Amino acid sequence: MTKVKSLTDLKRMKETLQAKIDLREKGEAAENLVQIKVAMATCGIASGAKTVMEFLIDELGKRGINAVVTQTGCMGYCYAEPTIEVKLPHADPVVFGYVDTKKADEIIERYIKKGELVDGIIPVNYESINNI
């Protein structure tokens, strides 16, 4: 792969990029995507959320999984950071705690690919503190 050193290089990469995205997105509506949110508040960042987020973006791309990885704020599970929320198509979102790159790998391979449950899920027993 050519090195990207300037905006012109980036522009040149655009066509390959577009083709790659078109190929992947064919017939994939937004609700069919895997959506991952990485908690990136002070607590998350201090515990290594940036490494996890970079790992997820890189690996999901490499392993050909159609996913959107975004940042979110603190979900209130500061003790279990880094936390990520994974929403598989047509399923309720699941929050995982203590996610390092090893755990993230396990989540991709077992939960995202096969739908198996993986240790480290933070149970959600109410929607919000005012709505038990």
Next chain:
Amino acid sequence: MKDLSLHVLDIAQNSVVAQAKVIQITLDINREKDYIELIVKDNGKGMDRDFLDRVIDPFTTTRTTRRVGLGIPLLKQNAEHTGGKFAIDSEPGVGTTLTARFIPSHIDCLPLGDLAGTFALLICSYPDINFKIEVTTEKGRFTISTEKIIEAIDGVTLNDSSVYPLVKELIKSNLDEL
């Protein structure tokens, strides 16, 4: 925080939450004159005098999920540990400017860390916000903005996972030369 780049990532989230449309991140690294100056300026909703006075207090936060807000206090502490300075100024409706100055020769000064990754993550995660990034050293200056990147890749969404590695590489190869 383990390094300065993580502070940048963290502090920029405050501007994002403040609904800023433009976030300017300026980093001036001058080892000869022995200072690193970080300025984060946004055009978000700003803070009133009363809140500004309390913002360096770890028990001040706008969020409801927890009762502490450590982003600003930790940055202030790390800057002051090196003998540097910290300042924050804000005006409601206009925006906020935060300045942190570090003394890099001090043993407690944090390493710079993965700046390219931080900038690329910010740019790719928030396509609606125009990040204007400027890094200056004795050797030269590098500037990049969300606007310019969107222009270059026009039509491709920024938060697609194949864009991030390219943006990171672009920033990294330029920063490495500084």
